[in-house]
Amino acid sequence: MKRYRVLVIGAGRMAEAIFAGLLRTQVEYVEGIVVTNRRNAARLVEIEEKYDVTVTHDWREYIGSVDVVLLSVLPQDHRELLTELAPHIRGQLVITVAAGIGLGLLEEMLPANTPVAWVMPNTASRIGESISLYTCGQHVSPAHRRMLEVIVAGIGEAVECTEEQVHNLTAITGSAPAFLYLFTEVLEEVAQEYGVKPEMARKLVVQMLFGSVAMLQQGEEPAKLRDDVTTPGGVTAAGIEVLEKRGFHDILRQTIYATNARAREMMD
Numbered sequence: 645m646k647r648y649r650v651l652v653i654g655a656g657r658m659a660e661a662i663f664a665g666l667l668r669t670q671v672e673y674v675e676g677i678v679v680t681n682r683r684n685a686a687r688l689v690e691i692e693e694k695y696d697v698t699v700t701h702d703w704r705e706y707i708g709s710v711d712v713v714l715l716s717v718l719p720q721d722h723r724e725l726l727t728e729l730a731p732h733i734r735g736q737l738v739i740t741v742a743a744g745i746g747l748g749l750l751e752e753m754l755p756a757n758t759p760v761a762w763v764m765p766n767t768a769s770r771i772g773e774s775i776s777l778y779t780c781g782q783h784v785s786p787a788h789r790r791m792l793e794v795i796v797a798g799i800g801e802a803v804e805c806t807e808e809q810v811h812n813l814t815a816i817t818g819s820a821p822a823f824l825y826l827f828t829e830v831l832e833e834v835a836q837e838y839g840v841k842p843e844m845a846r847k848l849v850v851q852m853l854f855g856s857v858a859m860l861q862q863g864e865e866p867a868k869l870r871d872d873v874t875t876p877g878g879v880t881a882a883g884i885e886v887l888e889k890r891g892f893h894d895i896l897r898q899t900i901y902a903t904n905a906r907a908r909e910m911m912d
């Protein structure tokens with residue numbers, strides 16, 4: 645079985661979720677993981693203590709001997725990093741997880757024929773439950789694709805998409821967990837305003853979400869499930885009426901569009 649050497653540049657939250665997932669579920673494919681960060685030395689010490697990885701302040705020492713370079717830095721840090729990386733890339737698969745980035749910038753700034761891929765995970769990567777989107781550049785061979793599949797499998801489920809789909813779905817799979825958590829916060833807040841203790845509010849809301857998601861996972865239609873809750877002439881209808889009058893659909897649509905637009909702008 646082929647084992648891969650992976651260099652992770654940027655030791656933030658998403659990076660940790662990915663290499664931790666690789667070590668947890670894909671370790672038989674891992675020859676070694678090297679992690680680097682720009683400034684925060686304490687973060688590298690913390691990572692070295694917690695995981696079976698090598699940390700370095702200088703990725704140049706390792707770049708020549710790895711199969712995969714995973715970029716987990718902010719979108720706006722890519723141009724500078726790609727400029728530094730380019731002279732050291734000789735066929736390694738370069739993957740980025742940055743929002744809005746696309747494949748074009750990587751292919752343009754790295755040497756001709758460099759295999760590149762763009763992955764859009766979400767924070768559930770931390771518990772191996774991401775739904776990640778990925779798209780491959782034009783020089784990705786079947787062998788590179790297998791490497792990429794090992795990496796995304798380490799953090800949950802993954803779906804190959806076109807580049808345009810990754811742009812358009814970033815808000816829906818990458819950012820929407822934040823929208824859902826905001827929804828959760830409001831429900832908990834109102835429960836507490838009614839005098840419910842925070843721990844109880846948390847338990848009620850989390851189990852409500854869990855049960856609702858479990859029903860969706862059984863393949864039931866959201867509109868049908870909503871209808872089942874909305875007893876004719878009952879109370880839920882009054883709530884739905886407020887959501888509809890206040891433009892819930894439109895608010896959510898605008899939220900998605902604004903998120904995706906911002907992702908694209910970051911690379912302009």
Ligand SMILES: NC(=O)C1=CN([C@@H]2O[C@H](COP(=O)(O)OP(=O)(O)OC[C@H]3O[C@@H](n4cnc5c(N)ncnc54)[C@H](O)[C@@H]3O)[C@@H](O)[C@H]2O)C=CC1
Binds near residue numbers: 658682683717725766
């Ligand atoms: N947080 C999320 O839910 C998701 C994040 N992403 C993407 O993941 C990337 C990282 O995001 P987070 O982990 O949330 O941010 P973060 O701020 O936790 O991590 C970014 C890390 O990159 C490091 N860094 C920046 N420039 C560097 C360089 N030149 N060399 C080495 N290290 C460098 C910073 O020191 C920092 O530790 C972003 O591009 C974001 O778009 C993608 C999907 C979901």
Ligand SMILES: O=C(O)[C@@H]1CCC=N1
Binds near residue numbers: 743818
């Ligand atoms: O907010 C962000 O920029 C990242 C990308 C998608 C989710 N979080």
